[in-house]
Amino acid sequence: MPEGSLEERVTPPPTVPPAPSGPAGGHRPRSTAALWAAAGIGAGAVAPAWSLTGSAGEEPFTLVGEVQVAGDSGASGACGGDHEFGDLDKGALVTVFDSAGRVVATGSLGSGAYDSSARRVFPVAVRGVPDGSASYSVKVGWHARTKLTNEAARTGALVVSFGRP
Numbered sequence: 001m002p003e004g005s006l007e008e009r010v011t012p013p014p015t016v017p018p019a020p021s022g023p024a025g026g027h028r029p030r031s032t033a034a035l036w037a038a039a040g041i042g043a044g045a046v047a048p049a050w051s052l053t054g055s056a057g058e059e060p061f062t063l064v065g066e067v068q069v070a071g072d073s074g075a076s077g078a079c080g081g082d083h084e085f086g087d088l089d090k091g092a093l094v095t096v097f098d099s100a101g102r103v104v105a106t107g108s109l110g111s112g113a114y115d116s117s118a119r120r121v122f123p124v125a126v127r128g129v130p131d132g133s134a135s136y137s138v139k140v141g142w143h144a145r146t147k148l149t150n151e152a153a154r155t156g157a158l159v160v161s162f163g164r165p
Helices: 032-051 150-154
Strands: 060-067 093-097 101-110 113-114 118-130 135-140 144-151 158-162
Touching: 032 101, 060 135, 060 150, 093 118, 135 150, 135 158, 144 150, 144 158
Parallel strands: 060 158
Antiparallel strands: 060 118, 093 101, 093 135, 101 118, 113 118, 135 144
């Protein structure tokens, strides 16, 4: 057994110097006025960015419209997608892009039904679309985007058509 007591063989933990009570490294504490000035400068930099993106004070809207898919003549009642339009059915993803190509809102198709022209028609309502973009484009399922103006997006004029006329 080694010589000496257990207390003599245990190395004491290093001592940690106390935290300085004054300003570290010669820095002065910031005054309340300096903090308010910095906040004002930050807000001054953010406000022009908001106005450039068109989101300052503009209320989001609900994009409303419909998706039409050519159907077989004589068809009626409830419907879903088939063949190349198999992804177009209730719950299919609807993605809204702004004029810069950024995703700004998403929604889904409602339940579809055949109209008098045997087209399958699905309602679209995407909430929370930010106003202020010059135009928008809408992508339904995996299909190509359809472009529309800001006014058309806000007034329910969205009509996306697939298949033969």
